[in-house]
Amino acid sequence: QKLTKNDGRPRAQDYNDVTQEFMATVIREYRARLCTQAPMPDHVQETALLSASWARGCQVTSVNLARSPQLVKLVTIRGSQIRGQLKTKLRPLVEAVYGFHSSQSKSAIKKNRALAEELKEGMNFAFKHMAAQEDGWRGFLKAPLIQKIMNMMWFANKHDDGVMFPDHFKPFPHPALALVLTSIECCIDEWATGTRMDVAFTIQEYRGMFESHLNCLREFEEATKQYGVLSGICNKIYEAGRFVATFVHLSLELTATCP
Known part of the structure; x- marks a missing residue:
């Protein structure tokens, strides 16, 4: 061998x-x-x-x-590699999308700290308009960042795992969604002091949070099962990812054939 x-x-x-x-x-x-x-x-x-x-x-x-x-x-060993890849892809997105600012000024540090607290409160970071408390489940899992990282991680092209393994990824599975939510929260945790500090995305530190997010998804599914809300969201995540992967492939083919 x-x-x-x-x-x-x-x-x-x-x-x-x-x-x-x-x-x-x-x-x-x-x-x-x-x-x-x-x-x-x-x-x-x-x-x-x-x-x-x-x-x-x-x-x-x-x-x-x-x-x-x-x-x-x-x-x-692929387990730690996957979690590391996800965190690496998410870190700049979290900073840009949510509006954290790398600065040593006291005002910026204070704003970053307050923003991190606000995003983590009631899982605000997972809502489209950060209005979890006022609107209940409205807009939950509709934050654009969620679909964006799904596309980058599992639907980057037609050979990516999300496309090649439909039996596993269609509809988009709850554990993978919970992993993304956990990784986003880990990236937010890096700003907890107001200045970004590296936080290791390890099983030891974040399995509890992962389980919490997975349970939250189950509760959400149960609360909205009459309307099939979560299954609809997961189907849309998969279909949107497939579309992106196909579009990227077609764009590359067109680029290759054009003089």
Whole structure:
């Protein structure tokens, strides 16, 4: 299996072509399952995700590869990578969309601190017009930032996970939505003092908040089930993402064919 001796971090390129193809399939499946089923998994959930992804790899490639610790690490490390990618993409968006300002002036610091508190109050950041208390659920999950980061993270092009794995992403799953809400809140937490400070987006620090957001989505679904509001929102997120991915692909094709 392994072609190159490497005592450091495991790398897919250290293995032969058959193993690399198998691992690429498993990793892609694991990413999709992780994001849509258990983005902040405990050990039991992580093991279940790995087993299902490994089985899918065997099915797709017709290769039955033993699960060595090194190969397992190649897969499970994707969890922290995905969360890191999401946070990295969100950080500048949160700053720009919500109006935080990097400044050492006392007035700017005070405004940033107040803004962070206001956004976190009652999940205001997830509402279209930050009017959660006055309007109940009205505008919930309609903040433009939410769709924008979905597009960037899972629908950037026709080969992205949201497009390639409709069984997992259609309609857009609640756990992935809760992960996005948690990551947005983590980015807001960086402004809690009024000056942006790095806050690690780790399972240890943010699983509780993730579970809280997931429960909130369940409560929202229950409160509006008569009208199918949340299912409608999740369907729209998926369809809008698919449209963006298709549009990007067509634009690239047109650019390539135009003289």
